[in-house]
Amino acid sequence: MITLGTASAAPGETDTGRLEVGETRDGSPVRLPVAVINGAGDGKTIYIQAVSDGDELNGLGVINRVVPRIDPAELSGTVLVVGIVNYFAFQVAEHRNPIDDRKMNRGYPGDRNGTTSERIAYETFQIAKDADLILDLHQGSTSRMLNETRVRCGVRHRLHGDCLRLAKVFGCGHVLDIKGPNGQLARVGPDRGIPTIDPELGGAVGWDEESIQYGVEGVFNVLRYYGFLDGDVAMETQTRARxxxxxxxxxxxxxxxxxxxxxxxxxxxxxxxxxxxxxxxxxxxxxxxxxxxxxxxxxxxxxxxxxxxxxxxxxxxx
CATH class of the missing domain: 2.40.50.100 (RNA polymerase II/Efflux pump adaptor protein, barrel-sandwich hybrid domain)
Known part of the structure; x- marks a missing residue:
């Protein structure tokens, strides 16, 4: 049995639930939507999250379409998902957490006694840190942007090649290979030995179906290439900017x-x-x-x- 918050799944099962990460101003609990897909076969663990910026919804669109399509009976390993990370910003459709005016993706690995954002980062990183791969789904906020994948660990990092390969497998077509700011999950994950990428799925007000489809295909490319699901992946050449x-x-x-x-x-x-x-x-x-x-x-x-x-x-x- 694998448990994430209130979601628990035996081998060959999927379950959804909530992960409690704090309280709102009226004292009611903050519960993030989570999913566990526990494969019938043994294998690796992948952690996927979305909406660490509250107005970046294409990643949630990906999760909304991917989770129902993964058959745990055909899966080897485990898929752990946090569908909405920045709870407070999502509620008001803003980029930053309005409670502490923080950008969530600058606070990893988090602080269990810190600000609201740091506590959420801490709780979600407790899940991510035990995974073998991490996908942190983003978009270019509400700007117009290419569909691309970001490798943020830096070219001298010992896991740079692994992260670059993960980006190629995801396959948006464009890769931004530049070391990211401190506190990004796509930097902290590799520091803990976990290949991590930051797909930036276009940019939209609301969500954009074309960008969501890039993300859906990217997730399934990763699941097939790394042995979670059967199937071949056509590795296409990526255009990289450094x-x-x-x-x-x-x-x-x-x-x-x-x-x-x-x-x-x-x-x-x-x-x-x-x-x-x-x-x-x-x-x-x-x-x-x-x-x-x-x-x-x-x-x-x-x-x-x-x-x-x-x-x-x-x-x-x-």
């Missing part, structure tokens, strides 16, 4: 992009122009380096210095 240039607006006004997501750009190419309300140009921004047009803001209106777009740089294939 740099990331971000651009702000030189003026207030309305943004007009000269490239679409996924386009190749060369140093000196115009990325976007800013006009006033009547179409008169106020500014123009060009690429500093060759790369791929990776991410943009969703709304056209900008203030001076406000974020507009990003270009993935130092591009190769693997």
């Amino acid at each position: 740099g990331f240039d971000q651009y702000g607006s030189p003026a207030g006004g309305l943004v007009h992009f000269n490239s679409d997501l996924g386009d190749r750009v060369a140093a000196g190419d115009v990325l976007f122009e800013v006009t006033d309300a009547f179409g008169a140009r106020k500014g123009r921004v060009t690429a500093d380096n060759d790369g791929i047009f990776w991410r943009t803001r969703r709304l056209p209106q900008v203030a001076t210095g406000e974020y507009v777009c990003s270009v993935g740089t130092d591009i190769d294939s693997y």
Whole structure:
């Protein structure tokens, strides 16, 4: 029997339940939705989580579609799932936890006596730390972004090759291979010897079916490649970026992009122009380096210095 919160599953069974991680302001319990899929056969353990940022819902869309499709009778090993990590932010559709104004994915491995976010990070990491693989499902918040997978441990990390292979198996087509900030699960997991990736499934307000399907296929690719399920995986070449240039607006006004997501750009190419309300140009921004047009803001209106777009740089294939 494998137990996660109130979910318990014998071999060949699936169960869902709740993991208690604290209390709300009125003293009622905070219970995260969890699932245990205990395979009929022996094997590895994979931990999957979503919504550590409260407005990033594509990962939840993946879990919503994946869990019912996994037949525990055909599974070797165990799949452990936390469907919604950032409980408070999810309730109000905000990126950060409004209780402590923290970004959840900067607080791992957590602190059992810390802030609300640190306590949730601690409780979820107690599950993740015993897994053989970790998938931390994200998206580019509500911005427009490529479907990509992030390897955050850094190129000198002893598990970098394992994480890079996991990203290739997941197979979004694009990989951002840059060491992440302290406290990210995709950094802490490898430090504990667990290959971990951070799939960034596009960017949307609500959720986006195309990006969700990338995630669903990615999860099943991982389950098949690492022996949880039978089946072959076609390993496709990924486009990797090892740099990331971000651009702000030189003026207030309305943004007009000269490239679409996924386009190749060369140093000196115009990325976007800013006009006033009547179409008169106020500014123009060009690429500093060759790369791929990776991410943009969703709304056209900008203030001076406000974020507009990003270009993935130092591009190769693997």
